[in-house]
Amino acid sequence: MGASQSSDDERFERFLAGLLRIGVVLSATIVVAGGVIYLGRHHAEAGTEKYAQFVDEPELPLRTLREIFSAVGEVRSRGIIQLGLLVLIATPVARVICSVVGFARQRDFTYVALTLTVLAVLLYSLFLEGP
Amino acid sequence: MTVLEFTALVLVGSMVAGFLGALTGLGGGVVIVPLLTIFFGVDLRYAVGASLVSVIATSSGAAAAYLREGYSNIRIGMFLEIATTFGALAGALLAGALPADALAVVFGLMLIASAYLSRHRHPKLPADLPPDPIAVRLRLDGVYVDQEGERVYHVRRVPLGFALMFVAGGISGLLGIGSGAFKVLAMDQAMRLPFKVSTTTSNFMIGVTAAASAGVYLRRGWIEPGIALPVMLGVLLGSILGARVLVGARVLLLRLLFALVLLVLGAQMIYHGLWRHF
Numbered sequence: 001m002g003a004s005q006s007s008d009d010e011r012f013e014r015f016l017a018g019l020l021r022i023g024v025v026l027s028a029t030i031v032v033a034g035g036v037i038y039l040g041r042h043h044a045e046a047g048t049e050k051y052a053q054f055v056d057e058p059e060l061p062l063r064t065l066r067e068i069f070s071a072v073g074e075v076r077s078r079g080i081i082q083l084g085l086l087v088l089i090a091t092p093v094a095r096v097i098c099s100v101v102g103f104a105r106q107r108d109f110t111y112v113a114l115t116l117t118v119l120a121v122l123l124y125s126l127f128l129e130g131p
Numbered sequence: 132m133t134v135l136e137f138t139a140l141v142l143v144g145s146m147v148a149g150f151l152g153a154l155t156g157l158g159g160g161v162v163i164v165p166l167l168t169i170f171f172g173v174d175l176r177y178a179v180g181a182s183l184v185s186v187i188a189t190s191s192g193a194a195a196a197y198l199r200e201g202y203s204n205i206r207i208g209m210f211l212e213i214a215t216t217f218g219a220l221a222g223a224l225l226a227g228a229l230p231a232d233a234l235a236v237v238f239g240l241m242l243i244a245s246a247y248l249s250r251h252r253h254p255k256l257p258a259d260l261p262p263d264p265i266a267v268r269l270r271l272d273g274v275y276v277d278q279e280g281e282r283v284y285h286v287r288r289v290p291l292g293f294a295l296m297f298v299a300g301g302i303s304g305l306l307g308i309g310s311g312a313f314k315v316l317a318m319d320q321a322m323r324l325p326f327k328v329s330t331t332t333s334n335f336m337i338g339v340t341a342a343a344s345a346g347v348y349l350r351r352g353w354i355e356p357g358i359a360l361p362v363m364l365g366v367l368l369g370s371i372l373g374a375r376v377l378v379g380a381r382v383l384l385l386r387l388l389f390a391l392v393l394l395v396l397g398a399q400m401i402y403h404g405l406w407r408h409f
Contacts, residue, residue, distance in 0.1 A: 013203065013205050020191040020192075023191060024188055024191045024367070027188070028364065028367060031359075031363060031364060032364065034356070034360070035360045038134075038357070038360065039135060039138060042134045043133060043134050044133055044134070044135070045134045046132070046134070047134040047135070047137030047357075048132045048137050048173070051172075051174060051177055051355065051358060052172050052173070052174060053174055054174040054176045054177060054231075054353075056352065058352065062354075062356065063349055063350045063351070064350065078356040078357065079356075081356035081360050082354070082356045085184050085349075085354060085359055086349075088187050088188055088191075088363070089184075089187060089345045089346065091187070091338065092190075092191065092338040092339040092342040093339075093342055095338070095339065096212075096339060099205075111206065111209060114209055114210055114213060115209055117213050118209065118212045118213055118216050118339065121213075121217060121220060122216060122342055122343055125216075125220050125343045125344065126342075126345075126346035127346070
């Protein structure tokens with residue numbers, strides 16, 4: 001492999017690292033904002049008992065995009081925290097999508113195919129697989 | 132315990148875990164689950180969910196720092212992520228089918244194995260294996276720079292490494308951990324990558340691997356915002372601090388202590404799983 005390609009790879013990796021950092025900072029910011037509201041409203045409630053046993057059907061389920069977005073719309077603090085966590089989970093997915101584009105620009109179609117396979121597994125897990 | 136006390140205590144515990152994990156290179160995620168279940172009485176499923184989220188945060192947060200050093204191999208990472216993401220999906224599905232007590236026992240065994248691996252010295256490897264034709268075809272071989280200048284390295288035994296990565300992904304999805312130690316082992320010992328390349332590439336892969344099981348966890352309700360809040364922020368802050376502290380020779384002592392902690396926590400997880408029940 002030639003020198004130009006490895007420097008292409010390097011620049012590309014730097015871009016991906018920046019993307020990851022933005023995702024983490026954005027996610028942490030949303031989680032902190034939701035956390036401040038959450039503690040402001042619920043700080044005096046009992047904290048551990050409700051987590052001792054897994055609840056399969058909670059009052060406010062935050063398991064799908066729709067549930068999370070509607071909770072955010074109602075300014076539910078737990079919904080905002082969950083949105084931050086969703087951004088965090090989406091960050092590596094965004095990295096993989098950018099990798100597809102990156103390999104396509106290098107006209108490296110073997111790696112475009114490999115990366116699309118990884119993306120398919122991620123999207124299947126996020127959207128299609130039943131509970 | 133009120134919500135405020137719970138949040139503050141878990142935040143501090145997670146910061147310590149993230150700090151020690153980054154300092155010793157053993158990862159903080161593995162102690163989060165025993166911390167939450169044994170000391171705070173949290174259901175194992177919520178603990179695993181919070182731990183997995185913190186794994187994505189530390190992996191993505193550390194990637195930027197690692198990439199500045201320029202050792203990670205994006206092609207190896209992307210190729211092996213096929214194995215780890217399929218493994219993670221399988222692991223997450225298996226985790227939903229197993230009773231919590233069985234998961235706790237597997238978790239305990241994994242902690243003991245991690246403690247052993249962190250103490251085990253690997254034999255010096257012969258460097259004269261033939262190049263793997265798959266590695267040549269996929270252009271996995273790379274270059275890294277050390278004091279003596281540019282060094283070319285070759286990737287060996289790709290099928291074995293790929294199979295081990297599927298297992299590493301499975302462990303990650305089953306237990307909500309990064310399983311970085313297993314990934315490094317597969318790349319070091321099976322594929323014979325230079326240590327710096329395997330550790331940084333492994334970190335780069337951990338986030339994508341964890342994201343593959345996080346979707347399943349989320350839809351199953353295992354990711355509880357009230358628990359993930361202090362765990363994710365604590366581990367992230369702790370690992371950023373840990374990566375900035377230079378401790379030199381004391382790392383060896385710390386690694387020994389951390390390995391002992393893992394051993395004790397592993398025994399406790401097995402004991403709880405078998406006799407106390409989650």
